[in-house]
Amino acid sequence: MGEEPLSASNSKPVPKLTFINSTDWDLLEDLPVAVYTCDKEGYITSFNKAAVTLWGKTPHINKDKWYVNWEIFTSDGILLTPDETPTGKVLKYGKPVKQQEMLIKRPNGSVSYILSNPKPRFNENGELAGAANTLIDITEQKNTESKQWMLASIIESSEDAIVSKNLDGVITSWNGAAQRLFGYTEDEIIGKHITVLIPEDRYNEEEMIINKIRANERIEHFETIRKTKSGEEIQISLTISPIRNNSNKVIGASKIIRDIGRQKKSEERLQQYAERLEILNSIGQVISAELDIQNILQKVTDATTQLCGAQFGAFFHNQVNEQGESYMLFTLSGAPREAFEKFGMPRNTAVFHPTFSGEGTVRVDDITKDPRYGKNAPHFGQPKGHLPVVSYLAVPVRGKSGEVIGGLFFGHEQRARFTREHEQLVLAVAAQAAVALDNAKLYENIKELNEKKDEFIGLASHELKTPVTSLKGYLQIIARNLPPDDKSKVLANRALEQVGKLTILISDLLDVTKIQTGKLPFTYTDFDVIKLLTELREILQQTGPSHQLLLNLPAGELIIHADSQRIEQVVINLVTNAVKYSPKADKVIIEALVINNKFRVSVQDFGIGIQPDQLDRVFSRFYRVENLASHMSGLGIGLYICQEIVNRHQGRLWVESTYGEGSTFHFEIPINTN
Ligand code: ADP
Numbered sequence: 001m002g003e004e005p006l007s008a009s010n011s012k013p014v015p016k017l018t019f020i021n022s023t024d025w026d027l028l029e030d031l032p033v034a035v036y037t038c039d040k041e042g043y044i045t046s047f048n049k050a051a052v053t054l055w056g057k058t059p060h061i062n063k064d065k066w067y068v069n070w071e072i073f074t075s076d077g078i079l080l081t082p083d084e085t086p087t088g089k090v091l092k093y094g095k096p097v098k099q100q101e102m103l104i105k106r107p108n109g110s111v112s113y114i115l116s117n118p119k120p121r122f123n124e125n126g127e128l129a130g131a132a133n134t135l136i137d138i139t140e141q142k143n144t145e146s147k148q149w150m151l152a153s154i155i156e157s158s159e160d161a162i163v164s165k166n167l168d169g170v171i172t173s174w175n176g177a178a179q180r181l182f183g184y185t186e187d188e189i190i191g192k193h194i195t196v197l198i199p200e201d202r203y204n205e206e207e208m209i210i211n212k213i214r215a216n217e218r219i220e221h222f223e224t225i226r227k228t229k230s231g232e233e234i235q236i237s238l239t240i241s242p243i244r245n246n247s248n249k250v251i252g253a254s255k256i257i258r259d260i261g262r263q264k265k266s267e268e269r270l271q272q273y274a275e276r277l278e279i280l281n282s283i284g285q286v287i288s289a290e291l292d293i294q295n296i297l298q299k300v301t302d303a304t305t306q307l308c309g310a311q312f313g314a315f316f317h318n319q320v321n322e323q324g325e326s327y328m329l330f331t332l333s334g335a336p337r338e339a340f341e342k343f344g345m346p347r348n349t350a351v352f353h354p355t356f357s358g359e360g361t362v363r364v365d366d367i368t369k370d371p372r373y374g375k376n377a378p379h380f381g382q383p384k385g386h387l388p389v390v391s392y393l394a395v396p397v398r399g400k401s402g403e404v405i406g407g408l409f410f411g412h413e414q415r416a417r418f419t420r421e422h423e424q425l426v427l428a429v430a431a432q433a434a435v436a437l438d439n440a441k442l443y444e445n446i447k448e449l450n451e452k453k454d455e456f457i458g459l460a461s462h463e464l465k466t467p468v469t470s471l472k473g474y475l476q477i478i479a480r481n482l483p484p485d486d487k488s489k490v491l492a493n494r495a496l497e498q499v500g501k502l503t504i505l506i507s508d509l510l511d512v513t514k515i516q517t518g519k520l521p522f523t524y525t526d527f528d529v530i531k532l533l534t535e536l537r538e539i540l541q542q543t544g545p546s547h548q549l550l551l552n553l554p555a556g557e558l559i560i561h562a563d564s565q566r567i568e569q570v571v572i573n574l575v576t577n578a579v580k581y582s583p584k585a586d587k588v589i590i591e592a593l594v595i596n597n598k599f600r601v602s603v604q605d606f607g608i609g610i611q612p613d614q615l616d617r618v619f620s621r622f623y624r625v626e627n628l629a630s631h632m633s634g635l636g637i638g639l640y641i642c643q644e645i646v647n648r649h650q651g652r653l654w655v656e657s658t659y660g661e662g663s664t665f666h667f668e669i670p671i672n673t674n
Contacts, residue, residue, distance in 0.1 A: 037130060090119065101113065112139045222240070276307060292440065395408045512640065522566060550588070574667075577605075609662055619640060619642075621637060
């Protein structure tokens with residue numbers, strides 16, 4: 001090289017390369033490697049085709065410097081001045097430099113990785129005459145390398161275990177997640193057979209997998225069990241794909257292995273939470289609506305036994321009877337009553353004491369090993385035949401004011417069955433139970449008082465009836481025997497009127513008692529209700545002359561099958577109320593009509609009316625609306641009796657009212673004639 005320098009020229013095709021033997025020219029021209037020469041100033045003196053491609057432009061001989069229009073960087077991306085580039089150094093120092101990797105950037109932004117290998121060239125006097133350089137474009141190789149590097153780092157950083165194996169089942173690659181999941185390091189496992197990860201009873205799965213892979217099939221999300229280095233079996237999900245070589249032949253398989261044990265566990269936990277919440281919710285609803293103590297105890301025992309997974313549970317509830325003696329109610333779940341009954345109630349032993357004294361919850365994995373256990377005669381532990389208790393949980397149940405009202409006890413024959421979570425669930429239910437039990441107790445007290453009150457009203461009205469009847473009799477005799485002009489006769493008649501009111505009152509009270517006991521008597525006959533209403537109006541008009549009683553009736557007669565006295569009682573009640581509660585009005589309208597084979601009576605007044613929220617309540621026993629009319633006498637039982645009478649006739653009684661304007665009470669009964 002270089003004895004006979006080639007002259008630089010601008011002629012096409014490219015000029016012959018200086019410093020290069022003319023005999024080598026053809027060879028260099030078509031070489032895929034870029035070659036150029038430059039003089040000692042760096043001006044290009046010759047180049048080949050590949051160099052033009054690399055520059056992206058044909059340079060001007062002796063005008064363009066060897067870097068033409070590139071920016072040149074180190075492979076780490078540091079921008080170099082022309083002097084700092086390998087060719088620049090060769091020209092500066094006249095010494096060859098080591099082959100170097102560089103990055104070049106063209107004006108259009110395109111970049112290439114190149115290997116630069118410049119050499120100095122000297123003239124016949126041994127003086128530096130320039131440089132010759134070969135440049136190899138390694139961009140593609142670099143890209144492939146970086147792709148591979150990226151892929152490898154993705155695999156390595158994956159959360160999922162990624163493993164590959166050949167068709168013989170031998171492991172060929174193993175990432176960090178695989179190591180974390182299975183416990184084997186890469187060194188330990190590569191070259192081993194995949195069956196080291198498979199439990200023996202699942203070896204046949206491997207055959208199935210390999211067969212599918214050979215058939216070029218993919219396996220997705222196959223859920224199975226695998227074995228770790230420590231022998232632990234784990235739940236995993238496998239996705240397996242065939243690996244093909246350049247000629248598309250299957251040579252192995254890659255597996256992505258996901259640990260689904262944790263996921264499964266959290267799914268189960270979630271499910272469990274949802275179930276428990278549902279039980280808690282429903283128990284809350286059920287017991288708050290329940291007013292029977294025994295039922296509450298049973299429901300709470302069943303629910304808590306289920307919630308804490310006990311084999312059996314019991315609720316012991318302290319009660320005090322009317323004599324002030326304490327006793328215990330108890331309910332069981334998961335065990336027959338006899339299983340407990342023969343052993344009597346829990347006594348104040350070291351084990352039970354903390355619960356009944358309210359010291360706190362007792363939760364023990366194995367009660368038989370507890371120091372408090374087995375200290376009491378005669379059994380010194382669980383009596384023979386007792387349900388076997390190993391796991392033990394006992395929670396005190398406290399009332400509103402903090403006093404212990406009982407205890408919930410749970411047992412299981414296996415050890416360590418009850419967790420802190422169980423304990424808390426039971427405590428939550430116990431708190432709800434305490435409120436429900438308090439309510440039930442209150443309700444029972446009220447019920448008892450109510451019963452006593454009913455009993456008293458029944459007795460009192462019964463006791464009043466006899467003297468009032470005699471009183472009425474004597475007054476009638478006195479009034480009859482007095483001469484018509486005697487002033488005392490007026491007084492005697494007034495007294496009789498008052499006694500009449502008293503009789504109605506007592507008879508109403510007796511009716512209430514009879515309704516309560518289901519003994520209100522009825523006598524059904526066929527009678528003309530039009531006639532009854534006409535006569536009734538006459539009588540009522542005489543007793544209440546303050547209001548005009550207007551009667552609108554269908555013409556003719558209307559026979560119905562009913563208890564005429566009771567129907568009369570209803571009408572009298574409604575008309576009396578209409579007059580009583582419309583003190584400023586002067587009329588009451590009584591209307592009767594037949595609708596759909598039913599007989600309807602409406603009593604309309606123009607009085608004080610009833611507020612909408614009171615409309616339903618006026619039919620309740622002893623209920624009186626608190627309003628301007630509260631001072632008016634009455635017991636609040638008239639409408640209650642009316643409703644019972646109408647109901648017993650399979651009819652209905654209702655009211656429409658505008659507060660301050662008046663009310664209309666309607667009742668309707670089937671005509672029912674044979
Ligand atoms: P009372 O003996 O109090 O009249 P009732 O059972 O007949 O008992 O009526 C219950 C309550 O309904 C009354 O206290 C009154 O407040 C209300 N009431 C009944 N009838 C009327 C009416 N016509 N107008 C307004 N309020 C009425």
